Amino acid sequence: METDRRDFIKAFSALAAAGIFSARMPWLSSLYAQEDLRTVKLGIIGVGSRGSLLLTHLQEVPGVEISCFCDDYEPNFERAQQMIGMEARGYRDYRRMLDQEQIDGVVIATPLDRHARMSIDALDAGLHVFCEKAMAKTYEECDLMLQAHRRNNRILYIGHQRLFSARTLKGVKEIEKGSIGDVTQIRAYWHRNNDWRRPVPSPGLERKINWRLYREFSCGLMTELASHHLQVANWILKENPDYAWGSGSINHWKDGREVYDNVNVVYHYPSGTHLVYDSLISNKKYGMQIEVQGPLGTIELETGYLFKEFPEPAPGIIQLLNSIEKRVFDVVPVGGPTWVPEDPSEDKGTYLLDRIIKSDGTDIQMASFVSDVRNNRVDPWLTEQGYSSGIATLMGYESMWSNRIVSWPGGLSL
Amino acid sequence: MKTAYRQIRSMGTTMDLVLPGTGDAPADLLVKEITSELDRIEQRLSVYRPDSDISVINRTAFRHPVRLDPEMHLIFKELVAYHRETRGFFDVTLKAVLDHYLEHGTEAGILPERIAGSAGMGHLVLEGDRIRFLKDGMQIDLGGYGKGYAMRHILKIITGRGVEKALVSFGGSLVCGLGTHPYGDCWKVSVPLPGSTGPLLFDLKNETLSTSGNSLNNQKKFGNSGHIVNPETLHTRRGKGMVSVTASDPVRAEVFSTALFSAGNQRAMEIAGQFPDLKVGCFFM
Numbered sequence: 082m083e084t085d086r087r088d089f090i091k092a093f094s095a096l097a098a099a100g101i102f103s104a105r106m107p108w109l110s111s112l113y114a115q116e117d118l119r120t121v122k123l124g125i126i127g128v129g130s131r132g133s134l135l136l137t138h139l140q141e142v143p144g145v146e147i148s149c150f151c152d153d154y155e156p157n158f159e160r161a162q163q164m165i166g167m168e169a170r171g172y173r174d175y176r177r178m179l180d181q182e183q184i185d186g187v188v189i190a191t192p193l194d195r196h197a198r199m200s201i202d203a204l205d206a207g208l209h210v211f212c213e214k215a216m217a218k219t220y221e222e223c224d225l226m227l228q229a230h231r232r233n234n235r236i237l238y239i240g241h242q243r244l245f246s247a248r249t250l251k252g253v254k255e256i257e258k259g260s261i262g263d264v265t266q267i268r269a270y271w272h273r274n275n276d277w278r279r280p281v282p283s284p285g286l287e288r289k290i291n292w293r294l295y296r297e298f299s300c301g302l303m304t305e306l307a308s309h310h311l312q313v314a315n316w317i318l319k320e321n322p323d324y325a326w327g328s329g330s331i332n333h334w335k336d337g338r339e340v341y342d343n344v345n346v347v348y349h350y351p352s353g354t355h356l357v358y359d360s361l362i363s364n365k366k367y368g369m370q371i372e373v374q375g376p377l378g379t380i381e382l383e384t385g386y387l388f389k390e391f392p393e394p395a396p397g398i399i400q401l402l403n404s405i406e407k408r409v410f411d412v413v414p415v416g417g418p419t420w421v422p423e424d425p426s427e428d429k430g431t432y433l434l435d436r437i438i439k440s441d442g443t444d445i446q447m448a449s450f451v452s453d454v455r456n457n458r459v460d461p462w463l464t465e466q467g468y469s470s471g472i473a474t475l476m477g478y479e480s481m482w483s484n485r486i487v488s489w490p491g492g493l494s495l
Numbered sequence: 496m497k498t499a500y501r502q503i504r505s506m507g508t509t510m511d512l513v514l515p516g517t518g519d520a521p522a523d524l525l526v527k528e529i530t531s532e533l534d535r536i537e538q539r540l541s542v543y544r545p546d547s548d549i550s551v552i553n554r555t556a557f558r559h560p561v562r563l564d565p566e567m568h569l570i571f572k573e574l575v576a577y578h579r580e581t582r583g584f585f586d587v588t589l590k591a592v593l594d595h596y597l598e599h600g601t602e603a604g605i606l607p608e609r610i611a612g613s614a615g616m617g618h619l620v621l622e623g624d625r626i627r628f629l630k631d632g633m634q635i636d637l638g639g640y641g642k643g644y645a646m647r648h649i650l651k652i653i654t655g656r657g658v659e660k661a662l663v664s665f666g667g668s669l670v671c672g673l674g675t676h677p678y679g680d681c682w683k684v685s686v687p688l689p690g691s692t693g694p695l696l697f698d699l700k701n702e703t704l705s706t707s708g709n710s711l712n713n714q715k716k717f718g719n720s721g722h723i724v725n726p727e728t729l730h731t732r733r734g735k736g737m738v739s740v741t742a743s744d745p746v747r748a749e750v751f752s753t754a755l756f757s758a759g760n761q762r763a764m765e766i767a768g769q770f771p772d773l774k775v776g777c778f779f780m
Contacts, residue, residue, distance in 0.1 A: 390504070391502050391504055391509065392509060394500070394502065394511055395511065395664070395667060397664075397667070398500070398511045398513065398664065401513055401662065402498060402500055402513065405496060405498050405513075405515055405676075405677060405678070406496075406498070408496075408678050409678065410676050410678040410679035410683070411683070412683040412684070412685045412696065413662065413682065413683060413684050413685070414684075414685045414687060414694065415511075415662075415664050415667055415670055415684055415685075416667055416668075416670050416684050416685065416686035416687075416695075416697070416706050416739060417667045417668065417686055417687060417706055417737075418667075418668050418706050418707055418708040418709070418737050
């Protein structure tokens with residue numbers, strides 16, 4: 082992981098030196114700037130499977146002290162204590178932690194229904210906040226979080242790590258450069274083949290551990306998976322969807338869950354572009370992808386490949402063009418029985434980076450959060466990315482459950 | 496010298512236009528005109544468009560004669576004439592045979608009588624401006640002619656716009672040198688040969704080079720069985736090989752490269768020898 086991050090930073094430094102990044106990504110400067118490593122003290126709320134992964138990343142960032150943690154599920158509590166060490170103070174009520182600890186910020190990785198309350202309380206306590214995605218469970222909660230971030234002028238990251246993924250960043254840059262022309266459609270999907278359940282030691286813990294399956298705590302595949310791709314789509318299109326319509330059902334995992342096991346939503350944007358989204362957990366052949374399409378090509382952001390609609394000229398033609406420019410009369414090696422692939426599906430695409438980077442951006446995101454906290458660097462744009470994704474996600478969710486087209490809600494802060 | 500380069504995707508392949516001495520604006524106008532003309536020709540001749548003239552003929556000409564408009568009538572007269580000129584090795588009635596091989600492979604045994612019987616230019620009859628198929632199941636495919644026909648029309652557009660020098664490559668298998676290289680007395684084009692054999696070299700001046708054979712890409716699709724059917728045996732020509740032919744008319748170049756490859760090495764040289772206007776290079780393994 083450390084090697085990945087070092088590779089990533091090296092690659093990024095080179096790209097940054099070449100002016101690859103747009104000015105809208107100032108937070109990345111924290112990754113390669115020389116910093117005075119004042120210790121940043123953080124608390125972590127929610128140390129389940131995602132929380133413990135974030136904790137692992139944080140523990141690799143120089144200059145971080147995990148002073149305290151909070152989890153109301155005993156196995157998670159014990160694991161956190163083991164991971165961090167006995168010097169960290171453990172809590173079972175996050176409010177006590179906020180009251181008693183002298184920390185700079187918190188990382189929140191709890192079920193969706195708790196995001197808003199915990200984030201707002203932490204922001205109002207003067208802390209910087211990293212909150213896992215999706216932002217919140219209702220439109221109102223998203224808005225209240227945004228307002229708390231603004232009135233307290235505190236950092237609020239929402240856990241959309243693709244903002245820090247080398248593949249996505251390079252892909253977005255290529256799109257901004259015009260490599261595929263105007264974006265005319267985005268297709269995104271996330272397919273898995275499992276029941277999405279975690280083992281439950283006793284029936285009484287079913288709703289606590291498998292909270293993602295119940296509407297009291299979760300909005301299902303939309304908030305847990307689609308929110309990532311919605312963030313990327315909004316980022317690329319530089320606008321929010323104006324309406325959505327969708328349909329979902331439970332057609333395979335009929336085990337008492339309340340959230341759909343397949344979701345299908347179309348988002349319309351003011352520019353006329355559509356995002357076509359689907360997710361299901363009963364087939365994994367097609368995996369996960371964001372296909373950004375334009376008249377000149379397609380970029381697959383999850384894998385980092387660019388496919389041009391029109392292939393590069395044959396080498397012989399390139400040679401001819403060069404020779405004419407140099408005033409050289411040369412042989413053109415251009416003949417042959419069918420030079421270019423006639424079947425577009427044979428085009429394997431061009432990998433956008435110059436090396437394989439496995440990181441999905443989570444490690445960089447945590448390093449960036451720490452750096453921003455250390456430097457008290459509040460970036461409203463970053464928060465608004467989480468907000469826009471949160472609202473759009475909930476539009477799709479509402480559309481499916483109400484069986485109607487849903488517009489971007491009125492009366493919101495954005 | 497300013498050289499405009501443009502690419503057009505058509506007929507399942509890419510056309511490269513190298514236009515020395517032509518500016519961007521005139522090049523863009525040319526592309527627009529050429530694209531429109533290519534689309535028009537595809538709509539007439541492509542078997543991949545279910546509503547093309549050829550597709551309608553394929554569906555209908557056995558049940559009753561189909562009237563041809565002047566352009567299609569001229570095309571079919573030319574197809575029949577080239578069939579004779581190439582000693583029968585140019586034959587556009589072999590689509591059903593090739594489709595059978597694609598589906599069942601060439602090792603599947605004897606060709607079914609219905610398929611074998613449907614092939615042969617003798618079963619295609621032109622009566623005035625009408626065409627009729629004498630065999631049920633006969634299917635026409637203008638591969639081996641269509642690109643040449645398109646190139647002929649494209650060259651008219653290019654020269655009609657006053658362009659005197661151009662290299663036009665249609666997927667590399669059809670390359671036209673219009674006028675000369677801006678710093679030479681022709682366009683020198685080479686065709687690589689498999690293995691360590693040196694390339695075939697051709698000097699083109701208002702001539703088109705057509706190359707037919709079993710390429711790597713075709714091998715991926717058709718396997719070692721090849722994709723060019725010999726009209727005499729109704730077998731495909733297997734293994735690596737190619738024939739390159741130059742002629743002043745792109746249709747002639749393409750027709751002969753296809754026919755001579757189908758005929759095989761010995762017969763190819765016999766036939767080619769009858770036509771001093773053609774330059775021919777063959778490679779068979």
